[in-house]
Amino acid sequence: AAESAVHLAKDMGRNSVAFFQSGHQNDRLSRYRIASELHHALEHEEFSLVYQPQIDLVTGALVGAEALLRWHSESLGPVSPDQFIPVAEDTGMMDDIGVWVLGQAVQEAARWSRQGMPLKMSINVSARQFQRSEVASQVMAALHQHQVAPEQLVVELTETSFMHSAAATERELASLRDEGVRVAIDDFGTGYSSLSYIREMSLDYLKVDRSFIEQIEQSETDRKLVRAMIDMSHAMGLSVIAEGAETEADLTILKALGCDQAQGYYIARPMSAADFSRWANEYRPLPLAAMPERE
Ligand code: C2E
Numbered sequence: 555a556a557e558s559a560v561h562l563a564k565d566m567g568r569n570s571v572a573f574f575q576s577g578h579q580n581d582r583l584s585r586y587r588i589a590s591e592l593h594h595a596l597e598h599e600e601f602s603l604v605y606q607p608q609i610d611l612v613t614g615a616l617v618g619a620e621a622l623l624r625w626h627s628e629s630l631g632p633v634s635p636d637q638f639i640p641v642a643e644d645t646g647m648m649d650d651i652g653v654w655v656l657g658q659a660v661q662e663a664a665r666w667s668r669q670g671m672p673l674k675m676s677i678n679v680s681a682r683q684f685q686r687s688e689v690a691s692q693v694m695a696a697l698h699q700h701q702v703a704p705e706q707l708v709v710e711l712t713e714t715s716f717m718h719s720a721a722a723t724e725r726e727l728a729s730l731r732d733e734g735v736r737v738a739i740d741d742f743g744t745g746y747s748s749l750s751y752i753r754e755m756s757l758d759y760l761k762v763d764r765s766f767i768e769q770i771e772q773s774e775t776d777r778k779l780v781r782a783m784i785d786m787s788h789a790m791g792l793s794v795i796a797e798g799a800e801t802e803a804d805l806t807i808l809k810a811l812g813c814d815q816a817q818g819y820y821i822a823r824p825m826s827a828a829d830f831s832r833w834a835n836e837y838r839p840l841p842l843a844a845m846p847e848r849e
């Protein structure tokens with residue numbers, strides 16, 4: 555019963571009316587409205603990428619960034635990815651948008667390397683992209699075109715990708731990893747049957763979902779859960795990245811629990827490419843050395 559309730563809630567979420575903030579009023583946007591405006595978003599150049607830094611919790615050093623998609627619609631204003639990406643997926647538009655994201659992110663990674671800053675670039679790839687297109691060959695083509703080493707790229711995917719078409723996803727992932735591209739499982743702990751996928755898929759990183767970090771200061775249960783995820787990941791040879799670190803205490807606790815890397819508003823919000831480069835140039839490792847060792 556509990557499980558079907560979760561399914562129901564997810565289905566309702568997907569089909570319900572979306573909200574977004576525009577100026578001073580709250581507007582209701584139908585999926586239809588989003589879909590019709592999305593149609594010309596690519597050709598009107600309404601998309602952009604922002605980059606959120608990821609740091610190493612042992613050294614405090616900047617190690618990479620996650621590319622996050624933004625859409626500023628001419629008629630709708632800014633629409634959040636949680637609203638438009640599901641629509642783009644359902645209408646088949648995510649394939650083309652995904653190719654655009656890949657090209658932009660890989661080009662930016664090449665620029666970082668030329669600036670002497672060969673940071674890891676993480677991109678999000680949605681379940682539908684794995685189902686319908688040849689993700690691995692698209693990725694390899696982009697890396698080749700911009701002369702970026704496969705090892706510099708991390709492909710993030712959620713557990714839902716495995717749910718929808720396990721065989722196709724597994725095949726694409728295996729060929730990406732054969733080429734040296736890294737793979738991360740995103741939003742870990744929020745999907746279904748997490749552990750069986752961890753067992754079957756070959757992965758490099760596990761990203762602990764933000765919902766487990768939100769209360770980490772107050773909740774001993776959440777600290778225990780995160781520690782268990784970290785220990786399990788390490789036993790499987792995976793590195794752990796925590797998302798949504800919003801306070802210094804979050805970082806202190808994550809480091810004490812043995813977490814490898816973190817990203818979150820406390821370190822920095824996602825930034826435009828230009829702002830990210832400036833920020834990265836000025837970044838000095840956060841003084842994590844003073845933090846307590848694992849208890
Ligand atoms: P995600 O991949 O789990 O990305 C992390 C989300 O957490 C981002 O939301 C980021 O802005 C937000 N975040 C980061 N640090 C903090 C923090 O400290 N506190 C809070 N409250 N939030 C934080 P965003 O950018 O709105 O993206 C939402 C989701 O949309 C992403 O979740 C990802 O699943 C999807 N997405 C974004 N860009 C792309 C893309 O290019 N392709 C695909 N397929 N999906 C994307």
Ligand code: MG
Binds near residue numbers: 620
């Ligand atoms: Mg992600």
Ligand code: MG
Binds near residue numbers: 740763797
């Ligand atoms: Mg995530």
Ligand code: MG
Binds near residue numbers: 741
């Ligand atoms: Mg997410």
